[in-house]
Amino acid sequence: MGQIKLYANGGSRNHGCEAILRSTKKILDKDICVYSTAQNEDLENKINEIMEIKENKNDNLKKGSLNYYISAINIKLFKSTLKYTEYTKKTFLEDVKKGDLYLSVGGDNYCYTGLDELGNLNALINKRGAKTVLWGCSVEPDIIKDEKVKKDLNTYSLIVARETLTYNALKESEINKSVLCPDPAFQLDKIDLPLPKGFEENNTVGINVSPLIIDCESKKGRTMENYEGLIKHIIDTTNMQIALIPHVIWDNNDDRKPLRVLYNKFKDTGRVVMLEDHNCMELKGYISRCRFFIGARTHATIAAYSTCVPTLVIGYSVKAKGIAKDIFGTYENYVLPVQSLSNKDDLINSFEWMKDNEDDIRNHLNKFMPEYKEKALQGKVEIEKLLEG
Structure with a gap:
């Protein structure tokens, strides 16, 4: 074997x-x-x-070597990068x-x-x-x-x-x-760490935003405008706290950058807490203790779904729609494509729908999720x- x-x-x-x-x-x-x-x-x-x-x-493909020229000829004449991959992944392939x-x-x-x-x-x-x-x-x-x-x-x-x-x-x-x-x-298993000050269990809205969805927006600045409007709306109309939760921290694709912009804008309200980096199980532990979750990263939203937290996905591709459809029978109201953010209150309207249907969503997840997770x-x-x- x-x-x-x-x-x-x-x-x-x-x-x-x-x-x-x-x-x-x-x-x-x-x-x-x-x-x-x-x-x-x-x-x-x-x-x-x-x-x-x-x-x-990647193995070094030395300029001027025989393999370099073979690779270049294949790319130029046959539009094939197969030889290039074979040479640059030599160590990987030898295994x-x-x-x-x-x-x-x-x-x-x-x-x-x-x-x-x-x-x-x-x-x-x-x-x-x-x-x-x-x-x-x-x-x-x-x-x-x-x-x-x-x-x-x-x-x-x-x-x-x-x-x-x-x-x-x-x-x-x-x-x-x-x-x-x-x-x-x-x-995925979860780990429950002590909650930071300002994170109220079962009465906090978890929020995740990524540079990736901002890059996919149809109108420049519309994504952050919607997130800012949503946070202000939650502060003005509810007693819920807000937790900003990063899920990817790559240098060139770091959730903390847009989240810090949001945190700095609202930190003086006392209603917003910013989480720092944690491993995926610890992040799932935080997300599981939210009342609602609004997320851009697929696996942040999977952490929410799998712990029966009503979730709104700010999506940009088939994966967000497909996962939501399999869980709820439709992705309408459960996925807000970032490309469709045309008005500054689109995210507020989607959040209000989720809030109005909170009990039904949570009851559905509690009934549906055990068998669905078992299928994995x-x-x-x-x-x-x-x-x-």
Whole structure:
């Protein structure tokens, strides 16, 4: 039986990536190795305590070398980056053993353009006799229309789609090695730390915003204008506290930057608290003690859903809509696409709808979530089939 190896991991300062690693280990309950492009981040968050971490670095392609020219010719004449990936990922690929099972764990990597390296690695791993799995993923339906991407997806031994919009799009495109299974992070454990001053349990609105959604807005400044308006509205019309909760702290994509702008604007009210960085289980512990959660990061909202906190997602892609639809039967009112923020009070209106329907939403989550979370464990069955096959 081969070894389970995880790759396409972005690093644990994105606590969604960390959540996928931790919950995948919990679900599969086997020895696992992760190839990390940000080993320092995974060590910071103690991933080494649950699995082996191997560095996934790019090898130097020396200018003027034979491999350099072969790579350049393939790119220029055949528009193929396969040789480039083969040479720059030489160390990673030398570790591939026949019978190994490689899980691509970047859940939304196929929601964006620039998929050449993922496709190349998929092909090169298979060529060396190992199997590949696209694990806990969302795939933007329009991307599947690209024949090159479709061929790539068909090369995986298994695709585990985390929501039905992706699953149905794959089936319609005749990519038949697909199964439907909730995101592994629905199985993530939580840790309850002492609450900071100003965080009132079960009467605090958790708020998460990311630079990523700001980049996707249709009108410059509209996202932060909506968040500022919402916080002012909560302070003026309710007795609820507000907790600003970052979930990704990468230097070039740090939730704390927009959240600090909001905190500085409202800190003197005594109604707003800003959380600093914590691991994904500790963040889930804070989120679970909110009364409502309004979030941009997928795994921050999964932490809320899975602990039955009424949640509004400020989304930008298929993953937000698909997960909400599977939980509630519709994504209308549960997902507010950032691209649709046209008026300054759009977020206030969505929050008011959620507040008006608070009891119904919470009751639904309490009834629905136990069985839904249990389904996330089915991924283990599919993985064991591949290991035995």
